Amino acid sequence: MPKTALVTGAGRGIGRAIAIRLAAEGFRVGITARSTEQLKEVAATIEAAGGVVAVAPGDATVAENVAEVERTVSAALGPIDLLVNNAGYASAPMPFIEVDPADWWRVVETNVLGPMLFTHAVLPSMLKRGSGHIININSMMGSKLSGASVAYGVSKAGLMRFTDAIAEEVTGTGVALFDLSPGLVRTGMTANRPDLDALPEAAWSKPEATAEKVIELASGDYDALTGRFIKLSDDLGELAGQIDGDMRLLRMQPVPDAGSVAK
Numbered sequence: 692m693p694k695t696a697l698v699t700g701a702g703r704g705i706g707r708a709i710a711i712r713l714a715a716e717g718f719r720v721g722i723t724a725r726s727t728e729q730l731k732e733v734a735a736t737i738e739a740a741g742g743v744v745a746v747a748p749g750d751a752t753v754a755e756n757v758a759e760v761e762r763t764v765s766a767a768l769g770p771i772d773l774l775v776n777n778a779g780y781a782s783a784p785m786p787f788i789e790v791d792p793a794d795w796w797r798v799v800e801t802n803v804l805g806p807m808l809f810t811h812a813v814l815p816s817m818l819k820r821g822s823g824h825i826i827n828i829n830s831m832m833g834s835k836l837s838g839a840s841v842a843y844g845v846s847k848a849g850l851m852r853f854t855d856a857i858a859e860e861v862t863g864t865g866v867a868l869f870d871l872s873p874g875l876v877r878t879g880m881t882a883n884r885p886d887l888d889a890l891p892e893a894a895w896s897k898p899e900a901t902a903e904k905v906i907e908l909a910s911g912d913y914d915a916l917t918g919r920f921i922k923l924s925d926d927l928g929e930l931a932g933q934i935d936g937d938m939r940l941l942r943m944q945p946v947p948d949a950g951s952v953a954k
């Protein structure tokens with residue numbers, strides 16, 4: 692039985708790669724972002740490869756838009772089994788005293804309120820059916836800031852706590868949540884960071900590597916890791932093997948040091 696996925700911020704970058712890979716793996720994929728033009732291009736790519744896709748544009752920070760996206764995708768493709776909260780925004784790094792409070796709020800709104808609204812929209816159906824996966828695309832910058840804006844670090848730390856809290860609340864229901872860090876990826880988000888240009892090629896990851904990890908996490912084989920912050924380099928089988936006793940304690944261990952741009 693094919694499953695239904697919803698990917699936010701799927702018009703470009705990492706979200707685009709995740710949506711295309713999920714469709715290639717047989718998921719029926721709902722794609723959302725603000726730009727209909729970009730979504731149409733992604734949908735055409737998926738359909739050309741024989742995939743099934745539904746386009747549902749909307750702003751991830753507007754509750755009515757999010758509810759409409761959930762309704763549109765569920766009606767077209769069936770109830771959502773996998774939500775990938777990927778839409779995100781990073782403001783340019785600058786000294787805190789120069790920050791525009793409105794821009795600060797846009798970062799937090801996009802990276803925390805967005806995933807909260809989508810989770811709120813899909814979770815009731817997942818709980819009712821006793822299964823589901825929610826993957827929040829996070830960042831090492833939520834653990835330790837290294838070059839990114841303060842607002843970005845605060846927002847991703849908030850998202851980390853959100854994942855942990857909901858995972859705790861729904862433990863035992865068949866629904867698992869994860870944070871997934873894509874490492875450093877060349878996308879529209881990093882294009883406005885000339886300071887990153889000097890980094891060696893080895894510091895960069897491909898969007899397809901994040902898509903690969905999404906497939907692993909969505910398989911259901913690693914649900915015991917619910918609430919965890921996962922890096923691309925993590926061996927999920929090895930991590931799952933370390934679980935012994937109180938999962939909550941394991942989850943609450945500090946995430947690894949971000950270093951500079953660790954994957």
Ligand SMILES: NC(=O)c1ccc[n+]([C@@H]2O[C@H](COP(=O)([O-])OP(=O)(O)OC[C@H]3O[C@@H](n4cnc5c(N)ncnc54)[C@H](O)[C@@H]3O)[C@@H](O)[C@H]2O)c1
Nearest residue numbers: 700702704705724750751777778779830875876878879880
């Ligand atoms: N690129 C990196 O190096 C990197 C590193 C760590 C984490 N991330 C995370 O990966 C995710 C994807 O980022 P990316 O690098 O592909 O960036 P990107 O800017 O290319 O893509 C972000 C997507 O989110 C969408 N989006 C932004 N605000 C939105 C809103 N209010 N409503 C709906 N859609 C909205 C954008 O339109 C775009 O499609 C983000 O959560 C980001 O924080 C990226």
